Amino acid sequence: GAGVSQSPRYKVAKRGQDVALRCDPISGHVSLFWYQQALGQGPEFLTYFQNEAQLDKSGLPSDRFFAERPEGSVSTLKIQRTQQEDSAVYLCASSLGPGLLYEQYFGPGTRLTVT
Amino acid sequence: ILNVEQSPQSLHVQEGDSTNFTCSFPSSNFYALHWYRWETAKSPEALFVMTLNGDEKKKGRISATLNTKEGYSYLYIKGSQPEDSATYLCAFYNQGGKLIFGQGTELSVKP
Numbered sequence: 001g002a003g004v005s006q007s008p009r010y011k012v013a014k015r016g017q018d019v020a021l022r023c024d025p026i027s028g029h030v031s032l033f034w035y036q037q038a039l040g041q042g043p044e045f046l047t048y049f050q051n052e053a054q055l056d057k058s059g060l061p062s063d064r065f066f067a068e069r070p071e072g073s074v075s076t077l078k079i080q081r082t083q084q085e086d087s088a089v090y091l092c093a094s095s096l097g098p099g100l101l102y103e104q105y106f107g108p109g110t111r112l113t114v115t
Numbered sequence: 116i117l118n119v120e121q122s123p124q125s126l127h128v129q130e131g132d133s134t135n136f137t138c139s140f141p142s143s144n145f146y147a148l149h150w151y152r153w154e155t156a157k158s159p160e161a162l163f164v165m166t167l168n169g170d171e172k173k174k175g176r177i178s179a180t181l182n183t184k185e186g187y188s189y190l191y192i193k194g195s196q197p198e199d200s201a202t203y204l205c206a207f208y209n210q211g212g213k214l215i216f217g218q219g220t221e222l223s224v225k226p
Contacts, residue, residue, distance in 0.1 A: 042206075042216030101146075106158040
């Protein structure tokens with residue numbers, strides 16, 4: 001069956017540009033997570049959706065970051081006025097149930113480079 | 116501050132060697148520990164979700180143990196194969212609502 005997909009896989013943005021990263025979770029998965037991974041580090045939590053509700057956005061680094069999942073399936077992470085420190089791999093994951101007792105299925109990530 | 120530490124950072128072994136590495140996490144308010152394998156150019160793949168002290172899980176040649184009282188988990192690979200080469204990530208959940216990942220152990224298995 002289809003796994004989690006993300007698009008684009010690579011994105012180069014000039015500083016100050018807005019970007020939108022898309023995540024298509026596994027069909028029927030209730031939970032969706034966004035992570036940011038800097039080089040040499042483990043993924044860091046950004047935000048969590050249970051269906052269409054954004055239950056935790058405490059990991060979003062600034063108000064330039066915004067995520068939505070309006071119909072409880074596809075999610076978009078938007079970064080406004082990108083800065084060089086936003087360069088990272090952005091991972092999306094989904095899981096079957098609510099909370100964190102279910103294994104997460106990850107997408108391949110979007111590598112964002114801000115020049 | 117919640118820290119998840121993995122050791123070693125990298126490991127180079129020969130095909131057929133057995134190996135193990137460690138994930139250390141805060142022992143208070145434990146809820147779950149996840150292990151993932153991340154091969155280059157692929158998505159992280161779930162290996163185990165562990166919740167009970169003393170838990171031991173196995174998938175093929177890979178197994179993991181959990182000690183929640185002292186705050187560590189071991190991942191073992193028996194008879195390493197080149198296809199086991201990957202970064203192994205652990206992630207800790209303490210009811211704070213998010214997974215906190217370690218930096219990973221990068222395993223390289225030479226044929």
